[in-house]
Every structure is written in C-alpha cells, then in structure tokens.
Amino acid sequence: MNSRDIISLGLGLEAPWEIKGQILDTEKVPYELRLTIKADRGAKYPCPVCGAMCKARDFKVKTWRHLNFFQHHCYITAPVPRIRCEHHGVKQITVPWASKGSKFTLLFEQAAMVLVRDKPVLTAARILEMKDKRLWPTTRERRRMWSRWSPICPEPSSPA
Numbered sequence: 398m399n400s401r402d403i404i405s406l407g408l409g410l411e412a413p414w415e416i417k418g419q420i421l422d423t424e425k426v427p428y429e430l431r432l433t434i435k436a437d438r439g440a441k442y443p444c445p446v447c448g449a450m451c452k453a454r455d456f457k458v459k460t461w462r463h464l465n466f467f468q469h470h471c472y473i474t475a476p477v478p479r480i481r482c483e484h485h486g487v488k489q490i491t492v493p494w495a496s497k498g499s500k501f502t503l504l505f506e507q508a509a510m511v512l513v514r515d516k517p518v519l520t521a522a523r524i525l526e527m528k529d530k531r532l533w534p535t536t537r538e539r540r541r542m543w544s545r546w547s548p549i550c551p552e553p554s555s556p557a
C-alpha cells in the first residue's frame with residue numbers, strides 16, 4: 398500500500414475519484430499538504446436531482462480545507478464537474494467529501510462544529526489555526542453548517 402492508497406482510504410474516496418497528486422509545501426508555515434483529486438476522463442456522475450449517471454459538461458476547480466495532516470494544514474483541490482442531465486439540464490454535482498457551497502470538507506466542518514458548540518467562534522478558529530471570519534463568513538453559512546450538523550452537534554443556546 399503506497400501513500401496515495403493510504404490517503405484515499407483515509408478520505409474514503411471511491412471511484413471515479415482518485416488521488417492524482419500530493420505535495421507537502423514546506424515553504425508555508427505551518428506546512429501545507431495539498432492533495433489533488435480527479436476522476437478518470439470520461440467518468441459519469443450522478444445528477445444531483447434524479448441520480449441519473451451523466452457525462453461531465455465542464456469543470457470548475459475548487460479547494461477545500463481538510464483536517465490537519467499531523468500538525469500541517471491540509472487542502473484538497475479537485476476539478477468539480479457540471480453535468481448535463483437530459484431531464485434537469487446543467488447541474489453542478491456535489492462531491493462526496495464536501496457539502497454544496499462549502500469551502501471545508503465534511504470532516505473539517507464536523508470538527509469545527511464540535512469546537513464551536515462549546516467555545517466562542519474566535520477560540521475555535523484559533524484552535525483550527527484560521528481566521529474566525531473564514532470559519533463563518535456569513536450568517537447564512539453559519540445557519541447552513543448548524544442545520545447540517547445539529548443532529549450530532551446541537552447548537553448551544555447562545556452561539557457566539
């Protein structure tokens with residue numbers, strides 16, 4: 398098992414998604430592990446409305462903050478396809494590791510919400526080594542994250 402296999406297993410990646418690149422950027426402080434995930438050319442993706450498997454129409458490169466790799470920040474970058482469903486037209490797919498519109502992976506969001514449940518946002522952001530405005534850039538983003546994670550991470554009576 399090589400390092401890509403180990404990281405794929407850790408991320409729970411399944412076909413068509415694969416780790417295509419990994420770089421530990423030692424120019425940054427703290428170091429940054431940058432993972433590139435891609436799907437094979439010609440792969441099909443489920444329509445987010447009906448689930449029909451469709452070919453990619455085009456791609457938009459996106460990056461998500463992931464949980465730290467040891468003490469180093471980790472970012473995932475992937476070209477995310479828009480598909481053309483014959484019933485629903487052109488739709489952006491949702492990648493399996495992040496929710497729609499989020500700049501964080503699901504695992505990072507979950508960890509952040511556990512911290513924010515018990516601590517002020519500024520303290521949680523410091524623990525996560527990020528600016529508090531990146532954690533919750535908007536009230537809408539806060540509501541989206543709470544609604545997603547509240548079943549396992551109830552909102553405190555007065556969130557900071």
Ligand SMILES: [Zn+2]
Pocket residue numbers: 444445446447448449482483484485486
């Ligand atoms: Zn569809």
